[in-house]
Amino acid sequence: MALYICTNIPLYMTNPIKGFSKLSKKAKIEWIVNQYFDNKEEAIALLESYWHDEAKTQQLHDDFIENTLSNFYTPYGVAPNFLIDGKMLAIPMAIEESSVVAAASKSASFWLQRGGFKTTIQATTKIGHVHFMYKGDVQKLANFFEQIKTQFWSDTQDITANMEARGGGILKIDLKDKSAELANYFQLEARFETCDSMGANFINSCLEQFAKTLQNAVNQSDLFSDAEKQIQIVMCILSNYTPQCVVKAEVSCPIAQLDEGNGVSPEEFVEKFSRAVRIAEIEPYRATTHNKGIMNGIDAVVVATGNDYRAIEAACHTYAAKDGKYQSLTHCEVKNGIFKFWIEVPLALGTVGGLTSLHPMVKFSLDLLGRPNAQQLMSIIAASGLAQNFAALRALVTTGIQKGHMKMHLLNILNQLEATDTEKEQIVDHFKNNTVTHSAAVAKFCEIRGVKNPESLSKNA
Ligand code: MEV
Numbered sequence: 001m002a003l004y005i006c007t008n009i010p011l012y013m014t015n016p017i018k019g020f021s022k023l024s025k026k027a028k029i030e031w032i033v034n035q036y037f038d039n040k041e042e043a044i045a046l047l048e049s050y051w052h053d054e055a056k057t058q059q060l061h062d063d064f065i066e067n068t069l070s071n072f073y074t075p076y077g078v079a080p081n082f083l084i085d086g087k088m089l090a091i092p093m094a095i096e097e098s099s100v101v102a103a104a105s106k107s108a109s110f111w112l113q114r115g116g117f118k119t120t121i122q123a124t125t126k127i128g129h130v131h132f133m134y135k136g137d138v139q140k141l142a143n144f145f146e147q148i149k150t151q152f153w154s155d156t157q158d159i160t161a162n163m164e165a166r167g168g169g170i171l172k173i174d175l176k177d178k179s180a181e182l183a184n185y186f187q188l189e190a191r192f193e194t195c196d197s198m199g200a201n202f203i204n205s206c207l208e209q210f211a212k213t214l215q216n217a218v219n220q221s222d223l224f225s226d227a228e229k230q231i232q233i234v235m236c237i238l239s240n241y242t243p244q245c246v247v248k249a250e251v252s253c254p255i256a257q258l259d260e261g262n263g264v265s266p267e268e269f270v271e272k273f274s275r276a277v278r279i280a281e282i283e284p285y286r287a288t289t290h291n292k293g294i295m296n297g298i299d300a301v302v303v304a305t306g307n308d309y310r311a312i313e314a315a316c317h318t319y320a321a322k323d324g325k326y327q328s329l330t331h332c333e334v335k336n337g338i339f340k341f342w343i344e345v346p347l348a349l350g351t352v353g354g355l356t357s358l359h360p361m362v363k364f365s366l367d368l369l370g371r372p373n374a375q376q377l378m379s380i381i382a383a384s385g386l387a388q389n390f391a392a393l394r395a396l397v398t399t400g401i402q403k404g405h406m407k408m409h410l411l412n413i414l415n416q417l418e419a420t421d422t423e424k425e426q427i428v429d430h431f432k433n434n435t436v437t438h439s440a441a442v443a444k445f446c447e448i449r450g451v452k453n454p455e456s457l458s459k460n461a
Contacts, residue, residue, distance in 0.1 A: 079104035083116025092365040093300035098408035100296045103391035114253035119379035122246040128203040128238035130188040130211045136228030145175040148217045155213045168193040196374040198350030207236035240311040241318045242346040249382035250342035272397035280328035297388025306355030306362030315346045343386040347378045406436035413441045
């Protein structure tokens, strides 16, 4: 039996290593496989098999993060036929989940016949804070802040010059008294326009300078007592919540155009669809899954275009709860015989800087999209989220989600069984008219192979 110390971690896994990051990549791999793998050769071979053939490209990936051992592949697909604001696009999607690209493509083709996606950028402002503690006269601080306000702009001129030349910069700085919620807690809340860059570095650099400016100005002023001068800067950081960087995407058509000849009348479809949206508006359990589906469409394009999907996820979910209860990011209405379905989401994106000029596949994605600016990318990604949600709801309220999903999942099952191309073709053909389940797929595979069960054929089955 393995020796354990208080948690369930076996003792051999607790050996710390010093200076791991300084080791060469080869030495890192050796240490890892020696510590954690029985079959060391197999582990090394696997890591190496995922290296890029070209040393230069591999080095680029090695340098994106720290302690890189290998690459972790995610499929890169494309959903064509998106008509967005009058422009035809094929949207790149990096995602591991089957059905997502198919759903986006299906929705895109559906709405292509009905006028496509129309978007509006509602705002592009980003926010950051200097969080600080001040134990003193609040009015004195407020008056002083107004007196020195312009200094925040002048002290950051080195940082803002380029951004201003591009039409962006610092828009507004406010002093916020948060002491009612946390004793002595204040903020400098700043608003920024960062044009086509996501702007995190720009914003954080400005904020760190604001903190210095504030502290220096208070220190040098005769207005404050020694105790009041003890301002403590807690942190300077942008907020990933961007309720003032929002895009709306919508689709609409006369109800009669929702007839797909599948036995469900347009009126019945609209009723079922609208009810599903309404449920996601009032029921957080459903809203979470509903929005998860939207994020399938959003994240896949965010990743493919080199943007930060964790930031986008965080912002979207906070936005979904902005009215005090977590709810759907999409909404629909029927007015004068017109069905309208829309999404409103905060998307702080960049099309310059960061990975956008480094990662070859990101460059490819941006080329594929016709080199969009940040606002155009907001529109594209919002449309992708809306398309995804439309496809999911359409399936959920008509055929059910599993029919399409299992058809797409069938290939994963067959790959697990190590089916040959011919076997795959035969089995996919069989399931065109039969319900896919895991056991039915395995049974059909066994029948074709002429075996009782797949264990004898494949270790992975
Ligand atoms: C699965 O990844 C996403 C769905 O669950 C979304 C939804 O239920 O709306 C199908």
